Amino acid sequence: MYRITTPDFNLDHTLSCGQVFRWQKNGNLWTGVVNGAVIRAKQEREELIIDSILDRNFIREYFRLDDDMVKIYESINRDALMDALIRKYRGLRLVRQDPWECLVSYICSSNNTIRNIKNSISRMCECFGKEIGSGYYSFPEPEMLAVIETCQMQQCRLGFRSSRVLEIASRVAEGEFDLYRLGKLSYEEARLELVKIHGVGNKIADCVLLFAFGKLESFPVDTHIEKIMELHYGRHITGTKSKRKEAIAGFARRYFGGYCGYAQEYLYFEDLGT
DNA sequence: CCCCAGGTGTCAG
DNA sequence: CTGACACATGGG
Numbered sequence: 001m002y003r004i005t006t007p008d009f010n011l012d013h014t015l016s017c018g019q020v021f022r023w024q025k026n027g028n029l030w031t032g033v034v035n036g037a038v039i040r041a042k043q044e045r046e047e048l049i050i051d052s053i054l055d056r057n058f059i060r061e062y063f064r065l066d067d068d069m070v071k072i073y074e075s076i077n078r079d080a081l082m083d084a085l086i087r088k089y090r091g092l093r094l095v096r097q098d099p100w101e102c103l104v105s106y107i108c109s110s111n112n113t114i115r116n117i118k119n120s121i122s123r124m125c126e127c128f129g130k131e132i133g134s135g136y137y138s139f140p141e142p143e144m145l146a147v148i149e150t151c152q153m154q155q156c157r158l159g160f161r162s163s164r165v166l167e168i169a170s171r172v173a174e175g176e177f178d179l180y181r182l183g184k185l186s187y188e189e190a191r192l193e194l195v196k197i198h199g200v201g202n203k204i205a206d207c208v209l210l211f212a213f214g215k216l217e218s219f220p221v222d223t224h225i226e227k228i229m230e231l232h233y234g235r236h237i238t239g240t241k242s243k244r245k246e247a248i249a250g251f252a253r254r255y256f257g258g259y260c261g262y263a264q265e266y267l268y269f270e271d272l273g274t
Numbered sequence: 275c276c277c278c279a280g281g282t283g284t285c286a287g
Numbered sequence: 288c289t290g291a292c293a294c295a296t297g298g299g
Contacts, residue, residue: 162295200282203280
């Protein structure tokens with residue numbers, strides 16, 4: 001058990017905003033499984049209290065505690081809306097997820113509800129992850145999922161996404177798709193690689209780039225973001241129908257700048273609540 | 275029984 | 288190149 005002093009950090013907002021799927025809150029205590037280890041976390045004012053075998057450097061990295069939020073807020077605060085959202089959700093941080101878990105999680109997200117996504121991921125971990133004590137399970141490695149039969153996967157209730165998960169698991173396990181190499185590429189290069197995966201389009205690629213590879217210039221446009229961006233910025237955006245979401249992403253990148261990924265998460269959290 | 279959900283792949287026109 | 292539709296599962 002140890003404490004980390006953290007200005008501009010809000011644990012509740014960070015774990016409730018929809019970027020992660022495996023954290024649960026009981027009372028004021030959050031529990032999650034990250035990189036094969038249980039983390040229990042709670043916050044008291046500017047202190048983050050952690051109970052985990054993972055060390056404080058890992059936690060700092062995971063919660064991006066070295067991000068200079070004053071600088072980031074200054075950068076994305078382009079208008080009254082973002083100013084209000086920064087005040088409302090101050091301390092919401094992006095986290096650094098494991099790329100494999102993040103990729104599979106967001107493949108599961110397509111045309112799905114948050115509730116179903118969480119349930120599917122939870123079942124995948126229970127069925128195919130390793131027991132790490134207290135009834136918690138690690139996220140299954142690609143090598144594990146690569147040898148799973150379609151019929152065994154059905155109990156996880158992924159629907160049509162099941163085959164997509166098994167396919168990329170095999171490719172990663174075989175070494176044919178080097179997921180961890182993507183971190184060394186630029187945002188644009190890595191995005192082009194990700195969308196080659198069956199079941200990964202621009203939106204899911206952007207989620208993986210933002211939540212796992214820390215590409216803060218990524219701006220995933222889903223139905224929530226599309227709705228809220230149309231409402232507030234629609235008149236600035238060109239492009240129609242099928243090109244509309246890419247146009248929104250392009251506008252956001254220019255408008256909010258290189259940290260637009262943070263802006264995206266504040267907008268998304270706002271739309272979740274309303 | 276209808277519709278929709280952190281989208282994407284596919285297939286006519 | 289564009290738009291329509293299917294896709295499994297769960298819930299309103």
